[in-house]
Amino acid sequence: MAEVAPKRRYVVIMAGGVGTRFWPWSRQERPKQLLKLCGDTTMLADTVARVSRLVPTENILIVTGTALRKGVLEAVPELPAANVYCEPLGRNTAACVGWAAMEVAHRDPTGVMVVLPADHVVDGRSSFESDVRKALRLAEAPGVLVTFGIKPDSPSTGYGYIRAGAEWKEGRGARKVLSFHEKPSLSRAKSFIRRGNFYWNSGMFVWRADSILAELRSHLPRLAAGLEAMEAKRRRGRVPRAAIDSVYPRLQSISIDHGVMEKAKRVAVVPASFGWSDIGTWDAVGEVWPKDRTGNASHGVVISVDSSGNLAATEGKPVAFVGVEGLAVVDSGDALLVCSRERSQDVREVVEELKKRGLTGLL
Amino acid sequence: MAEVAPKRRYVVIMAGGVGTRFWPWSRQERPKQLLKLCGDTTMLADTVARVSRLVPTENILIVTGTALRKGVLEAVPELPAANVYCEPLGRNTAACVGWAAMEVAHRDPTGVMVVLPADHVVDGRSSFESDVRKALRLAEAPGVLVTFGIKPDSPSTGYGYIRAGAEWKEGRGARKVLSFHEKPSLSRAKSFIRRGNFYWNSGMFVWRADSILAELRSHLPRLAAGLEAMEAKRRRGRVPRAAIDSVYPRLQSISIDHGVMEKAKRVAVVPASFGWSDIGTWDAVGEVWPKDRTGNASHGVVISVDSSGNLAATEGKPVAFVGVEGLAVVDSGDALLVCSRERSQDVREVVEELKKRGLTGLL
Numbered sequence: 088m089a090e091v092a093p094k095r096r097y098v099v100i101m102a103g104g105v106g107t108r109f110w111p112w113s114r115q116e117r118p119k120q121l122l123k124l125c126g127d128t129t130m131l132a133d134t135v136a137r138v139s140r141l142v143p144t145e146n147i148l149i150v151t152g153t154a155l156r157k158g159v160l161e162a163v164p165e166l167p168a169a170n171v172y173c174e175p176l177g178r179n180t181a182a183c184v185g186w187a188a189m190e191v192a193h194r195d196p197t198g199v200m201v202v203l204p205a206d207h208v209v210d211g212r213s214s215f216e217s218d219v220r221k222a223l224r225l226a227e228a229p230g231v232l233v234t235f236g237i238k239p240d241s242p243s244t245g246y247g248y249i250r251a252g253a254e255w256k257e258g259r260g261a262r263k264v265l266s267f268h269e270k271p272s273l274s275r276a277k278s279f280i281r282r283g284n285f286y287w288n289s290g291m292f293v294w295r296a297d298s299i300l301a302e303l304r305s306h307l308p309r310l311a312a313g314l315e316a317m318e319a320k321r322r323r324g325r326v327p328r329a330a331i332d333s334v335y336p337r338l339q340s341i342s343i344d345h346g347v348m349e350k351a352k353r354v355a356v357v358p359a360s361f362g363w364s365d366i367g368t369w370d371a372v373g374e375v376w377p378k379d380r381t382g383n384a385s386h387g388v389v390i391s392v393d394s395s396g397n398l399a400a401t402e403g404k405p406v407a408f409v410g411v412e413g414l415a416v417v418d419s420g421d422a423l424l425v426c427s428r429e430r431s432q433d434v435r436e437v438v439e440e441l442k443k444r445g446l447t448g449l450l
Numbered sequence: 451m452a453e454v455a456p457k458r459r460y461v462v463i464m465a466g467g468v469g470t471r472f473w474p475w476s477r478q479e480r481p482k483q484l485l486k487l488c489g490d491t492t493m494l495a496d497t498v499a500r501v502s503r504l505v506p507t508e509n510i511l512i513v514t515g516t517a518l519r520k521g522v523l524e525a526v527p528e529l530p531a532a533n534v535y536c537e538p539l540g541r542n543t544a545a546c547v548g549w550a551a552m553e554v555a556h557r558d559p560t561g562v563m564v565v566l567p568a569d570h571v572v573d574g575r576s577s578f579e580s581d582v583r584k585a586l587r588l589a590e591a592p593g594v595l596v597t598f599g600i601k602p603d604s605p606s607t608g609y610g611y612i613r614a615g616a617e618w619k620e621g622r623g624a625r626k627v628l629s630f631h632e633k634p635s636l637s638r639a640k641s642f643i644r645r646g647n648f649y650w651n652s653g654m655f656v657w658r659a660d661s662i663l664a665e666l667r668s669h670l671p672r673l674a675a676g677l678e679a680m681e682a683k684r685r686r687g688r689v690p691r692a693a694i695d696s697v698y699p700r701l702q703s704i705s706i707d708h709g710v711m712e713k714a715k716r717v718a719v720v721p722a723s724f725g726w727s728d729i730g731t732w733d734a735v736g737e738v739w740p741k742d743r744t745g746n747a748s749h750g751v752v753i754s755v756d757s758s759g760n761l762a763a764t765e766g767k768p769v770a771f772v773g774v775e776g777l778a779v780v781d782s783g784d785a786l787l788v789c790s791r792e793r794s795q796d797v798r799e800v801v802e803e804l805k806k807r808g809l810t811g812l813l
């Protein structure tokens with residue numbers, strides 16, 4: 088099967104997340120995808136850069152929230168402003184993917200779209216490009232949905248799993264997806280690992296615009312009808328803002344995994360040859376950041392007295408640890424977090440408490 | 451025995467300390483006594499305020515280091531600048547006390563001086579005043595040295611101990627000191643507590659200037675000779691700076707406890723009726739600061755998720771704790787300390803490491 092021509096490829100970046108687990112760095116108008124969590128650029132800019140050799144810039148679409156529009160445009164100034172689509176409020180990934188598919192289809196009904204979250208870390212850009220090219224080839228066939236599977240290195244209960252079957256015809260290593268499994272219990276995750284043919288669901292997808300729209304009509308007909316109502320209002324290339332604002336908030340809120348992938352028949356998985364992390368917590372950041380010889384992760388000066396396994400994320404401020412282990416210490420200038428790394432998930436409880444106390448300046 | 455008239459009383463505040471255990475708040479030019487560790491004023495200003503109803507301001511003398519002169523004058527602007535005596539370098543407490551006694555004796559040879567460290571916390575000002583008045587009466591007699599004993603509430607190995615004997619004649623609760631004991635082992639400290647007649651040595655003293663000068667001549671003759679060589683140069687009320695700078699650095703470096711108190715014959719102890727702490731570490735600060743209902747000590751906003759027993763000293767910056775216990779978290783704006791409270795003593799190792807690495811801006 089021939090490779091899809093670059094001008095017929097699209098990348099859709101889902102950048103609507105309002106993650107609270109990176110407080111105090113993350114705030115309502117500066118969520119995870121707009122943070123420089125891994126290096127000198129935002130995670131969104133990293134994601135755009137990662138696909139820059141695969142598609143022309145004008146074919147990169149970003150779906151985000153209205154409140155994030157300014158931050159997104161600042162993070163990726165090279166992108167045409169018209170390519171930033173703003174949801175009046177988040178309606179989960181099925182609505183986001185559906186709207187983006189409609190926009191791609193408007194430009195090229197059989198265009199192939201790569202769907203990527205804006206806040207994942209990928210290690211190995213060439214491997215990533217090669218895997219995406221492979222997926223693009225598979226997805227060129229009508230009705231085929233392609234996902235990327237990550238080989239698990241632990242029985243994580245934080246990811247959904249993909250059960251893979253026989254090799255995909257002409258797949259060059261891709262396999263047929265037998266089933267999707269939501270975040271499992273630890274014992275179930277362990278049995279997945281033992282059985283061997285399970286992958287983590289990375290939440291990255293490739294398909295033709297007409298393929299995914301057909302699946303949406305089939306499995307989420309009300310949502311598809313809503314999108315078509317918006318489409319019916321299209322004038323001079325754009326769906327009018329008023330149509331989006333009236334229809335979008337009433338779309339069904341469901342994930343693309345649950346709403347479509349679990350039900351679709353022709354799904355392939357490309358086992359990822361690149362390194363991947365969705366770095367969902369400060370603990371995961373500590374795994375990715377460089378460690379000094381004392382075993383503390385930081386991008387700045389760390390003084391360690393009998394301390395190891397800590398993360399210091401302090402925007403350049405020197406940190407001294409004395410007799411402590413397994414902590415994440417995060418300074419945002421106006422607030423400070425000191426968290427047991429194994430409790431990183433519970434940082435969202437801090438945000439809940441700030442809301443309760445009306446400390447809106449810190450949200 | 452009649453009470454000493456206020457104009458014949460002096461207070462000598464020893465403010466030369468270069469403590470490193472309060473890093474990152476404490477720095478070379480801003481040691482513990484110049485920090486606002488307990489409230490809105492510096493510990494030195496607290497100490498001056500504590501004696502303001504006992505002696506006229508012009509009778510309060512401060513001995514400090516040359517590098518701290520500016521900070522001291524800023525902390526206690528009400529004090530005559532001539533009352534601030536600057537050691538060219540620290541030579542421990544015997545030299546400091548001796549120099550101050552010489553200065554008091556120059557004003558009034560039989561004047562009575564109260565010697566106080568600049569960096570202790572006292573709870574109960576009226577009780578403190580009443581105990582000091584009691585000591586002043588005892589010290590009015592020539593040759594009598596008076597100290598204050600703190601009733602131990604635990605077998606601390608961080609303090610020296612005083613063994614008390616029979617009641618002092620006319621002492622109204624004061625007792626004769628039988629012996630001084632340096633910081634003991636834990637088992638020895640426990641036996642002190644069991645025996646009951648032991649007090650912590652608070653390092654606060656009261657005596658006549660001529661009494662302590664006589665003791666210095668008797669027990670530390672070389673140090674006394676040095677001070678007399680300085681005194682011989684006195685002109686127009688002041689010992690010339692050149693005489694101080696040439697003599698002082700060569701004075702014997704020894705504590706007043708070890709050099710004099712342990713050897714003196716006529717020593718009384720006034721059991722303190724006031725609350726006292728030398729707050730020697732961040733851990734001790736955590737004991738003194740107010741705790742919220744989650745058991746975390748702070749003067750600012752603390753969000754606690756399953757965390758207790760922590761200290762947040764962050765100069766007003768809100769702190770969130772998630773799943774952590776027994777930590778001292780200290781922010782100085784330009785540096786951050788995260789320390790196990792039980793390892794607070796080892797903060798000085800951080801300062802050593804900063805020196806080794808040449809990070810002089812943080813010293």
